[in-house]
Amino acid sequence: MKNTIVKISLCFAVSILLVVGLFGWSQKDIIKDHGFERKLITDRISLVDAISLNKKAYYFAGHDEDTIYLGNYKTPTELIKITLPTLHTTYINIRLGKEGSIQPYKSYTVDVQPPYFYFMEGTIPILKRGMLNNWQPKRFMYDSTYFISAVPTGKKRMALKSISRKTKEYALGLEQDIYPNIELRYDILEKQIDGVFCTDGQMLFSEELSKLIYIYYYRNQFMVMDTEVKLLYRSNTIDTISQVQVKPVTTQNGAVRKLASPQFLVNRNAATNNQYLYIYATGMAKNDSYDDFKKASTIDLYDLRKQGTYSYSFRVPDYKTFKVSDFLVTNNYLVAYQGNHIVVYSLHPDIVTAI
């Protein structure tokens, strides 16, 4: 009997050690630094206030001077308007009118660009625009092209990320009200593996500079374009991963593409304000302290007035253990969505003006 208990304990211990060992071994690869250096500036943001939201799946739809708008992926017609820094909250309902009911399994997004807001869906497709004070979006331009995501770059002009019918791969494009309504640009996204996952990224529009920015998720590069989606320049981020490390797999029926590797994100999320591009990057630098790095989301700044050269970095501390999942930057504040909290940090003046 005693013997049995010893044996059981042994099996138990060995099994657990095996799994723990496996975990330790797998982590070693992940926390390795990427061999670049950051110019880290500390104490440049400070926590002002935070509120918790009662639902999940929020994202930043846009902002006005010190007013931010949150959209929700699950309830696309509901917006939250938050005034900074008091965090006064107003709930807004987008009124779609008779013909505009919400269909299931679609991905509606709202993009606020004062004085307008845009209500979009790429598989129906829908492009609607409304004023921020009456919340009734209407069709306003040519809108027959399917897209993955769209960003308004002018009054009747959209930058699109679409799947090209010709190549079956991602391409950026320009959709506008005048002929030829849609033009895809094949020289911007550079294919490395499959042309879909490997070129995926985030599109941003800088209203101050009238520039469109595309930040690759899986490699160390972003591109800056004009409002007609014509490439101006490419710029490399400080990370060293220039080759996409994801391993996309097409399932046997050929229909679904999935990632067969953890998301080796290089650039998780980005925002822009004034001449700066803020990128929440996931790579650890040679001179990052591991403990500091692990307890914060590190944001790198690039100066779009200097061809996208790197300026410096700062950290947004974890809020109740949560990292940043989306963020935006206004002239005075950095607002982060951390866990289910909207956390407001004030930017110290020199972060905006100096350097």
Place this chain on the structure above:
Amino acid sequence: MKWYQKHTGLITEIISMLFILLFVYAAVNKLWDLENFRIQLGQSPMLTSMGDWVAWIVPAIELVIAGMLIVPRLRHTALYAAFSLMTMFTAYIYIILTYSPYVPCSCGGILEKMGWKEHLIFNSVFVLLAMTGILILSQKRTNPISQTSERLILDNK
């Protein structure tokens, strides 16, 4: 106590059956959609660098243990193996839940529909079941009388 002693054979039988059911179900489910299982394993932060062979090895081990549980002579060893495997699964879930930045699941079939908490409890129950089985069988080995009595019962059937 008498009831317990009388039915130890039945109890180990039931425990073995439960494990056979669980392992065969889980293995078949994984092999049925191996492509998908491979993808899910690749997404696991712990197993991504292990390569595709893990996708074969895991259901293979489950089937081998299930097979061993059918043979009475191997049942004792098989229960040790089942116990170890379930402990590993449980440890895996615990670590993923606690330390991993994101949580993938690759358990297959209905098991995938369970929440992580239920999953943890479910696994723990099976760990305890295997332990019970081992203890009962060991007891019998050291106590040959009950072993013969069991044989008599079986013969009478």
